[in-house]
Amino acid sequence: MAKRKLIATAAMGIEALVAKEVRDLGYTCEIENGRVYIDAEMEDIPRLNLWLRTADRVKLVVAEFKATTFTELFDGVVELPWKDLMPWDARFIVDGRSVKSKLFSIRDCQKITEKAIVDAMQRGYDKPGEWLPKTGAYYPIEVALLKDVATITIDTSGDALHRRGYRELHSQAPLKETMAAAMIQLTNWKPDMPFYDVFTGSGTLAIEAALIGRNIAPGLNREFCSQDWPCVPKKAWYDAINEANDTAEWDKPLKIYGIDLDPRMVKLAKDNAELADVRDAITFVHSDAAALKPKEEYGVIIGNPPYGERLQTEEEIIDLYERIGQQFAKYPGYSVYMLTSYEDFEKAYGRPATKRRKLYNGNIETQYYQYYGLRPKRRSTETFVEGK
Known part of the structure; x- marks a missing residue:
């Protein structure tokens, strides 16, 4: 499949550790503040989620583009291949962040982004004007603006990666x-x-x-929201889980x-x-x-x-x-x-x-x-x- 850009988010100060883990898994990457950009494919999403010990989340980068007006933001989002990524019944939400950008209203950025996705899905599935049921697999989408550059991502992890599945209860001052x-x-x-x-x-x-x-593998005893995504082959999940069991x-x-x-x-x-x-x-x-x-x-x-x-x-x-x-x-x-x-x-x-x-x-x-x-x-x- 075609190469994709993924982001492994990380706590400040440990990005280099995350990058080392990524490279040890066989992928190339670049470090930025709080994140590691990874060159990978959709089939690699299961391995990264299962094996990364120090990353917070693994996000799929849908697009990055400049947006200084709501029109530019809408046009940039509506043209993205949402049909290839999400089924008609996708249960998606849009979160937002804005730092040093002209579009500083996070709530408005979220609304514009969601409206553009709905329009794109209606066109892509040839269902103009129909309500999206949002009853299917979960897709946490984020629109993040930094210095007028919008980055649209989908979180492939769901719950943060520190939630390994073994700590149902914790002490008063838990360490992630x-x-x-x-x-x-x-x-x-x-x-x-x-x-x-x-x-x-x-x-x-x-x-x-x-x-x-x-x-x-730290993620072997938990589930991830992308396990239910049609765009991530089921075989990739089976292969990654089998690899983790075989190498333990x-x-x-x-x-x-x-x-x-x-x-x-x-x-x-x-x-x-x-x-x-x-x-x-x-x-x-x-x-x-x-x-x-x-x-x-x-x-x-x-x-x-x-x-x-x-x-x-x-x-x-x-x-x-x-x-x-x-x-x-x-x-x-x-x-x-x-x-x-x-x-x-x-x-x-x-x-x-x-x-x-x-x-x-x-x-x-x-x-x-x-x-x-x-x-x-x-x-x-x-x-x-x-x-x-």
């Missing part, structure tokens, strides 16, 4: 699955290494590590530990791991992170600790960071990775990070503090883990 996967990919962890998630909460970091360690290492042993001080969270994390089909890969422990005593000499410690944004006082936060800093320092063979918005984390922790990186946990600006541990000795030499 996509951000958890990004945090893991920014570590030096390999599946043969111990992995300690020391503030496991609902278990997201530990579960994402298990999915990565066993090469399980379902029984691979892993040394993953999820630790939390709250026994309710430990139970919740266990339940979520069961839903994700990785319960046997993770050992969950009711314990204090500051009491951690790893069994192995080398490995990774990772955490999304309380920030003090909503749940704890500053004094409690400082005390916690001091205690984990003192405890983790006893294990120089471990690389430590902590995500927090608390600005004085390094001071409380007791030492400056080897490296830090700005990430957004939802709408909260955070820093990802990275402390590189020692590598296992090789030929009587001892070196530090190289930063990413």
